[in-house]
Amino acid sequence: MKGSIPTATVARLPLYLRCVSEVAPDQVTCSSEQLAESAGVNPAQVRKDLSYVDPPGVRGVGYDVAELRAVLRRELGLTREHRVAIAGAGNLGNALTMYPGFNESGFNVVALFDTDPTKIGTRIDSLTVEPYETIGTIVAARDVSIGVIATPVKAAQEVADRFVEAGVRSILNFAPAVLKRPAGVEVRRVDLSTELQILAYYEGRLGG
Amino acid sequence: MKGSIPTATVARLPLYLRCVSEVAPDQVTCSSEQLAESAGVNPAQVRKDLSYVDPPGVRGVGYDVAELRAVLRRELGLTREHRVAIAGAGNLGNALTMYPGFNESGFNVVALFDTDPTKIGTRIDSLTVEPYETIGTIVAARDVSIGVIATPVKAAQEVADRFVEAGVRSILNFAPAVLKRPAGVEVRRVDLSTELQILAYYEGRLGG
DNA sequence: TAGATTGTTAATCGATTAACAATC
DNA sequence: TAGATTGTTAATCGATTAACAATC
Incomplete structure (x- = not known):
């Protein structure tokens, strides 16, 4: 599936990265609802978009903040210079x-x-x-x-x-x-x- | 029909305005083919987009350069300050x-x-x-x-x-x-x- | 178990484009 | 009339979103 992320989704990944980087430091997980709120998009959109990146969210729990941030940075190629x-x-x-x-x-x-x-x-x-x-x-x-x-x-x-x-x-x-x-x-x-x-x-x- | 131009079309109008402003000064009409070429989009796209603005093109002839330019400027609100x-x-x-x-x-x-x-x-x-x-x-x-x-x-x-x-x-x-x-x-x-x-x-x- | 929240399906919506009749 | 090129239709494609089964 690598490399097949829809262009509209790719264009939103930087936004999600910013949003997940801005959640309160004591917060371990965050929900698609919360990300949607701060990104200004639909929660279903967030879940669909994030389903393209690898370590998935956890049903009933949400997304691990640190992990999601790392995944998005890696996916966007920000770990390279x-x-x-x-x-x-x-x-x-x-x-x-x-x-x-x-x-x-x-x-x-x-x-x-x-x-x-x-x-x-x-x-x-x-x-x-x-x-x-x-x-x-x-x-x-x-x-x-x-x-x-x-x-x-x-x-x-x-x-x-x-x-x-x-x-x-x-x-x-x-x-x-x-x-x-x-x-x-x-x-x-x-x-x-x-x-x-x-x-x-x-x-x-x-x-x- | 006024006010119902699709957002994707609106976003391309400035591009068409630039392209039609750049045709050779001796050219009276231009075709969707030519506009498409210089705008980097599909000719059918150009015709569909331009069908939303008022004085239409002429079949067999094309679009009047000066007229199209004026129409696009008006439609985009560039005639106001x-x-x-x-x-x-x-x-x-x-x-x-x-x-x-x-x-x-x-x-x-x-x-x-x-x-x-x-x-x-x-x-x-x-x-x-x-x-x-x-x-x-x-x-x-x-x-x-x-x-x-x-x-x-x-x-x-x-x-x-x-x-x-x-x-x-x-x-x-x-x-x-x-x-x-x-x-x-x-x-x-x-x-x-x-x-x-x-x-x-x-x-x-x-x-x- | 009950509550929460995801991943995914299927419906909907909007945008793109090939094709062609209309017509200059 | 013949050639050119539009406007528009209909097919296709891709993106969005509501809904819900899966599952922590």
């Missing part, structure tokens, strides 16, 4: 470089790239900004597995190509572009203006 | 304040809040940082309709409550928290570490 490279040292790129949530769970920002000559060579939070041309060598040398694209849209595809060519198989894309890439490369897109536009749509219907 | 307030003047908040994509389509950042006394009163990009306590009055006075939460997780709920009390009905939440809020308040969550964790999951399966 992940080395992250960020392209684009503008406001967003710098904010991401210093984002506390990154280092919290084994994600390590080990490289920062930009194309602007006035930025190249400067230091952000112990990292030196390097030019795009060096992505290939640096990504390989520092064993980067995740590439983050925080460049303007016109540079996004070039940077993605360089990442992919250097062996990166996971990309987090903040640029408002649909990236072309070979099969086997996973891209997640986070688009701030898209989110705002969706909010604007619902604003028109509801409250006003 | 949207006033945005950002809570949290850390790296992320500052990056968002200066994010070019915000002002591009009628989203205007008109207030910036923080709780840190050393930040309050400083200026970021023509805005003065104000304390959380003033959210109520300022949001009302400046007619803010969208609240952005870029605070640490522990301040997120308090800020959300203040936004909601001040009449904000649309919230974009960057804090890793599930916000409690009354019905009628639309929240979209953007969680960077969740995205990384999902990538980490797939990394474990595919490429390695």
